[in-house]
Amino acid sequence: MTLFTWIDLVYLLAAIGFILALKGLSSPKHARRGNLVGAGAALLAIGMTFAVPSVRHAGSHLILMVVAMVIGTAVAVPAARRVKMTAMPQMVAIFNGVGGGAAALVSMTAFLVFTSTSGEVAGKPAVYEIIEVVLGVLIGSVSLSGSAIAFAKLQELMPGRPVTYPGQQVINAIVGLAILGLVVTVAVTANVAVLVILAVLALVLGVIFVLPIGGADVPVLISLLNSFTGLAVAASGFTLHNNLLIIAGTLVGASGTLLTRMMSKAMGRSLINILFSAFGSVITATGGADGTGDTRPVKTGTAEDLGVLMAYASKVVIIPGYGLAVAQAQHVVKELADLLMARGVDVFYAIHPVAGRMPGHMNVLLAEANVPYDELKEMDDANPEMSTADVALVVGANDTVNPAAQNTPGSPIFGMPIIHADLAQNIVFLKRSMRPGFAGIDNELLFDPKTTLLFGDAKDSLTKLVAAVKAA
Amino acid sequence: MTLFTWIDLVYLLAAIGFILALKGLSSPKHARRGNLVGAGAALLAIGMTFAVPSVRHAGSHLILMVVAMVIGTAVAVPAARRVKMTAMPQMVAIFNGVGGGAAALVSMTAFLVFTSTSGEVAGKPAVYEIIEVVLGVLIGSVSLSGSAIAFAKLQELMPGRPVTYPGQQVINAIVGLAILGLVVTVAVTANVAVLVILAVLALVLGVIFVLPIGGADVPVLISLLNSFTGLAVAASGFTLHNNLLIIAGTLVGASGTLLTRMMSKAMGRSLINILFSAFGSVITATGGADGTGDTRPVKTGTAEDLGVLMAYASKVVIIPGYGLAVAQAQHVVKELADLLMARGVDVFYAIHPVAGRMPGHMNVLLAEANVPYDELKEMDDANPEMSTADVALVVGANDTVNPAAQNTPGSPIFGMPIIHADLAQNIVFLKRSMRPGFAGIDNELLFDPKTTLLFGDAKDSLTKLVAAVKAA
Amino acid sequence: MTVGIIELLTIFVLAIFVGNEVVSKVPSILHTPLMSGSNAIHGIVLVGTMVILGEAQGTAQVVLGFLAVLLATLNVVGGFVVTDRMLEMFKAKPADKAKAPVEGRDEDGSKP
Amino acid sequence: MTVGIIELLTIFVLAIFVGNEVVSKVPSILHTPLMSGSNAIHGIVLVGTMVILGEAQGTAQVVLGFLAVLLATLNVVGGFVVTDRMLEMFKAKPADKAKAPVEGRDEDGSKP
Numbered sequence A, B: 001m002t003l004f005t006w007i008d009l010v011y012l013l014a015a016i017g018f019i020l021a022l023k024g025l026s027s028p029k030h031a032r033r034g035n036l037v038g039a040g041a042a043l044l045a046i047g048m049t050f051a052v053p054s055v056r057h058a059g060s061h062l063i064l065m066v067v068a069m070v071i072g073t074a075v076a077v078p079a080a081r082r083v084k085m086t087a088m089p090q091m092v093a094i095f096n097g098v099g100g101g102a103a104a105l106v107s108m109t110a111f112l113v114f115t116s117t118s119g120e121v122a123g124k125p126a127v128y129e130i131i132e133v134v135l136g137v138l139i140g141s142v143s144l145s146g147s148a149i150a151f152a153k154l155q156e157l158m159p160g161r162p163v164t165y166p167g168q169q170v171i172n173a174i175v176g177l178a179i180l181g182l183v184v185t186v187a188v189t190a191n192v193a194v195l196v197i198l199a200v201l202a203l204v205l206g207v208i209f210v211l212p213i214g215g216a217d218v219p220v221l222i223s224l225l226n227s228f229t230g231l232a233v234a235a236s237g238f239t240l241h242n243n244l245l246i247i248a249g250t251l252v253g254a255s256g257t258l259l260t261r262m263m264s265k266a267m268g269r270s271l272i273n274i275l276f277s278a279f280g281s282v283i284t285a286t287g288g289a290d291g292t293g294d295t296r297p298v299k300t301g302t303a304e305d306l307g308v309l310m311a312y313a314s315k316v317v318i319i320p321g322y323g324l325a326v327a328q329a330q331h332v333v334k335e336l337a338d339l340l341m342a343r344g345v346d347v348f349y350a351i352h353p354v355a356g357r358m359p360g361h362m363n364v365l366l367a368e369a370n371v372p373y374d375e376l377k378e379m380d381d382a383n384p385e386m387s388t389a390d391v392a393l394v395v396g397a398n399d400t401v402n403p404a405a406q407n408t409p410g411s412p413i414f415g416m417p418i419i420h421a422d423l424a425q426n427i428v429f430l431k432r433s434m435r436p437g438f439a440g441i442d443n444e445l446l447f448d449p450k451t452t453l454l455f456g457d458a459k460d461s462l463t464k465l466v467a468a469v470k471a472a
Numbered sequence C, D: 001m002t003v004g005i006i007e008l009l010t011i012f013v014l015a016i017f018v019g020n021e022v023v024s025k026v027p028s029i030l031h032t033p034l035m036s037g038s039n040a041i042h043g044i045v046l047v048g049t050m051v052i053l054g055e056a057q058g059t060a061q062v063v064l065g066f067l068a069v070l071l072a073t074l075n076v077v078g079g080f081v082v083t084d085r086m087l088e089m090f091k092a093k094p095a096d097k098a099k100a101p102v103e104g105r106d107e108d109g110s111k112p
């Protein structure tokens, strides 16, 4: 067998490795091992690529290549290891964006080779070959700039709420048509300059596509962009006739699309609604809801009073949210819960599917604090019990208990199922300020007469409550 | 795009159709539609094949082709439409066998073309090409002859029980080694004559492979041969560079293998045990159990007595089997059950997973007689209730209640979970004779002092019982 | 050529995964239809036999090719028809009495 | 050539089925790791970028190629590392207190 056959066989092995990696994710037990299999497969394929003649004999380019890889690794590893768990989505966004960029560059450069008479495929390439290139460049670029904006929103470098401006649709339409025209032109003329313009416009498209999407929906968006990058990679795979790229890219493209649908379902919204709801009611709705909070008075309480309240309650429901993760208060909250149970209070945790910043975020935190699984209730099991609860203790949660999701059609989180803290006799919020949650919208519940706020870091507040309950 | 591209695209469509056909089977609701999609895909692909130049311009061969297809259809359709539901497994066996034969012939003929200097691929073909051919011929032939024997066993053209003879292993070993040697020879010499001998030996292998497998296990075997044919087809697909054949064949190969494992699990046996158990204990065990029945006396009863017995029982469990299907007694049995329930008797049906001749056979029959699903109990739910049952009414079941499966290690059905009719206070068998069931082995339970037999066709016997219960 | 074989191999591997994933979702009550359904699918070897017969040279090849087409036709046609009949049976819901006669025909084997 | 494209197209289609089937089995608690895991997988585009840079002629292509390799490396390396960290977190069982400090490090972001 020729060297090429060997390389291709290794690539096939790698592809299998990737499939197994995804299969591993079907259960938390094998998930991590699966991921390692995937990493091994990638390593194998990359190593084998050094055996490709054009790479092996690339001389000075080979050095550049290694340099680029070293730099990349030197940057990526510490970044990936240091990033806070709460900042994971941003991180994923970046890595996804650069991937899209790489794919776009591959297609672009391949096109240069095609068209430069010096390239081995001299003369004008077949139309379908051009289409492959165009798709790679187009999708890849959109994914790149889109991910960048998504990152900015998550990192709060820019307001998370939907960005809207007059004439938005018009601009979108123009850009869209322009791109369409350029695609055709390139397909016909195979002109490099036009392709470059196309790439630039694609970058613009990515930006204006993501801008109007609300912060709370960005994670879904990232999943979508993820599948875009996958498709871009697959396209470049077609261009390079590389099965591995095609399979890997397509796997991601398909799974990403499915995952996007599954996530938007978890948020109780349709994908279309998530992507385009900003054009319309939202504009008005988000008018006053820019998170600056309004000036209405809220009821605040002391740890002592609240401690007593809970100590003598018969049923307390703890609703954890992102703030619990930020404050790392999972151990203290368990202490409080155990204390109350010891006093005969009926206590359980109500877990919202999208509480925190990643699916399963709360489960992981509380499991780590050794909270028994049977004390955790999924939203649907918890809600029927809320009306009989004396106290709903909201620890660093906000959007997931925001009634606006149910009763304010214009709201960016409208349609998302919530945990009905509002049904409890008393609602206690532990948060540091009046600042809104992830979605960047105010929460009427904070002004509810039944609500008492205890300002401060969740960990401190909980410690105080523990003391208060002990004293009571 | 060239004509070939079009043909290939249509083939790809067909492949997708096949995948969808299999996906449809994940729920009874879409199963039938899925099958039609598959049939449509096949039709599409076949039609398109007439556009292939070498086929289109085949002249007289083209006529032969059409003739063959007409004959085939004329034979297959009525056969498939007339076959009794109870004879389905045989039918599947035949169709599977001929498929394997076809695949073998394709590879064989392709090889002739390869090697005949007149063939477009002149000269000695590459080794891996020969291997593809050999695999196609080998697996296809085994599947052909193996299916033939399986058919004979199911159709009772030969004894269903394992066929064993002295020196069996030795013969197997010789045949196996001979085939191995021939494979190597062909790979090296690319000699047609050797390939033909190989094919013949492969046919022999198929026979001696299936002979020692017990009748009750044949369905599992068919599923295995089914996957063999699939692989043979895939192999010929490699030889002809036909993606459709590769995909379709592989799909069947993979699914067949999985299905085989799932079925043997349902029978409570390992695949190895099913395929090779005959070599050993069974030989002795099956000695006296050739279904001629022994001469010990059995207790027979009258419909009247049994009717009274059931009428005044507090709990009656009906255990249907293959005989219910043969006698088409599903409506009468429901009548009896309803009658007893009307008298306040606690009645339910205990369904064994492999009762009848196909999985789900009993469910379908009884559903057709409008027996409410909640009166059907799966084996595992039923068994705990058997000991409290006054009467176990065994309607045309045998192997599925045969204690030998539990207590006679040598028995061909040993290891299969059974419905414990033996635990009931009284056991009533409705069957026509002392003849054994599918597995061709006697049933100790017939001689149990607690057992009463009511000989005769299940439908008649049940009608008598209904009358008796009414009279009681 | 060698590149070709790799592509085919890749297709082969992917098809294995698809087959396994899809079939693992089939409930045991549908195992028999699954068996005969997949049986029908590999009948598509007919396509291959047609090409073979088309290109056949000399009696030997023609005879083999003819036989192959015949057998493959039996497989694909019979396979799909049988499967359809089985699934028709599985459609039976407690509600529809109408199917009883059909069922009867199926069992006693008389023609419609 | 045209034959080649068909094979690639076939691989593409099969990969779609595999991707869908496999992912449909992933529980929602693992959706985030799935996102970052698949994200890492498409980082394999690095293989393509290497070839491109290898064959690059003229500054333009070299620069683009270099950039591509750099970005792709970020994607594949970072992707797998991040995913591993997430899954490490998901291993946490009610039993093992030992992981608490690790978790702490993860959250507050200080180095081990």
Ligand SMILES: NC(=O)c1ccc[n+]([C@@H]2O[C@H](COP(=O)([O-])OP(=O)(O)OC[C@H]3O[C@@H](n4cnc5c(N)ncnc54)[C@H](OP(=O)(O)O)[C@@H]3O)[C@@H](O)[C@H]2O)c1
Pocket: A089, A215, A216, A217, A219, A267, A320, A321, A322, A323, A324, A326, A327, A353, A354, A355, A356, A357, A358, A359, A360, A361, A395, A396, A397, A398, A399, A400, A401, A430, A431, A432, A433, A434, A435, A436, A437, A438, A439, A456, A457, A458, A459
């Ligand atoms: N789970 C997912 O998959 C996922 C992914 C992406 C986005 N999301 C979105 O994230 C949101 C999750 O809702 P959520 O209710 O869990 O959180 P949230 O709506 O983001 O609200 C978090 C709350 O915690 C408070 N907080 C922050 N740090 C705190 C600290 N150290 N101590 C005490 N309080 C603190 C914040 O108020 P202060 O700042 O005033 O303290 C804020 O009100 C939803 O909008 C969801 O759509 C979820």
Ligand SMILES: NC(=O)c1ccc[n+]([C@@H]2O[C@H](COP(=O)([O-])OP(=O)(O)OC[C@H]3O[C@@H](n4cnc5c(N)ncnc54)[C@H](OP(=O)(O)O)[C@@H]3O)[C@@H](O)[C@H]2O)c1
Pocket: B089, B215, B216, B217, B219, B320, B321, B322, B323, B324, B326, B327, B353, B354, B355, B356, B357, B358, B359, B360, B361, B395, B396, B397, B398, B399, B400, B401, B430, B431, B432, B433, B434, B435, B436, B437, B438, B439, B456, B457, B458, B459
């Ligand atoms: N379900 C599946 O997927 C499947 C597939 C293939 C094989 N099998 C095998 O088939 C067997 C099924 O067990 P089973 O207990 O259901 O059936 P069985 O063991 O085959 O016994 C059927 C019994 O019904 C009696 N019978 C036949 N026609 C009758 C009629 N018209 N009226 C009254 N009785 C009649 C027969 O005795 P007489 O002849 O004396 O009347 C025989 O004893 C198992 O061995 C299983 O492994 C199952």
